Amino acid sequence: MRSEDEARFRDMARRQAAPMRRFAYLLCGDWHLAEDLVQNALTKLYSAWWRIRGADTLDHYVRKTVVRCWLDEVRRPWRRAEDRTGVVPDVADHDGDPAAVGQRAQTRDLVLRALAEVPSRQRAVLVLRYFEDLSVADTAAALGCSQGTVKSQSARGLDKMRAVIARSGPDFSALTGGRTES
Template sequence: MRWKRDSAAWEDEFRTFVAHSRPSLLRAATLLSAGNSHRAEDLVQTVLLRMYLNWRRIRAGTREQYARKILTNAHIDDRRRSHTRHEEAYAEPPDVAVVQPAPTDPDAAVFRALAELPPRMRATVILRHVLDVSVADTADALGCSEGNVKSQTAHGLDRLRAALSESSPDETRGPAVPTPTEARRNHT
């Protein structure tokens, strides 16, 4: 009988965590997936499933950090699978090749620029500058050194800046990508 009470208590804690953290996880997953909302939902579900299965072992003070680490690893693992890079499922194949029109809104330009970054570099930039995670916590989430995080962040910001500056003027009115100097001032 005792395990049933304990089960209800931790499941209530988990539900509370999900209600509180899911929006920020979904936002981060959307950025990691370069705007692909379906892939972002899959990433968040992967995170929540893994956390649910290990909930009793996760310390209360580290749950957010644990979720970020799982999200980052799930993103990188998913990008390593060759089938996700080359095939997309459709209900019926189109009769004519469909050319997607280039979106003109700022979010689309940022998502396209993010999609050009390698998965680990994209994860580093998003953890550091969107989620405002420290260098040490980002290194822990990615399983690399702090110097690697700093290097990946600087290179990622340079590549984003270059990709966004090549976009048309209408597309670059969105969120500005800080220079490495501005980034250091804002996050050190």
């Protein structure tokens, strides 16, 4: 790789590493696996760097690479036997009202726990649509599926999350908009 391309790649990796890690964590729910996914994605991006052209497509290409690395990881048979439902440690938030901080942490944990129970394809759609704020068309392009599939997977994934949250008790009915599983 030429030195100017190498510098461009290093700059992209520096800028994108933290957002890629957060995105990967939302997909898999495990910080260690998220770091592995980012490392795998950066390796793949490095080997294909000569094909990546404009800055407009770069973010899309990076997200798509992380999603594909995660889906590859999920499909591995030896991963299916592993239980990843352990407790995720909270990061201390020293600002604000302690009661509000506790409520936010509880709500965040509930949403992450609910997201972890959603099937992998639906989870990918939900993360791209609602955490990465992509349009239906961009999500479909990132996952290589139709827009109708994105819409149906999104609806099913949200229903699954609502059901998990509803099972968590009446304290969280505000998160589901008062809806319960039927």
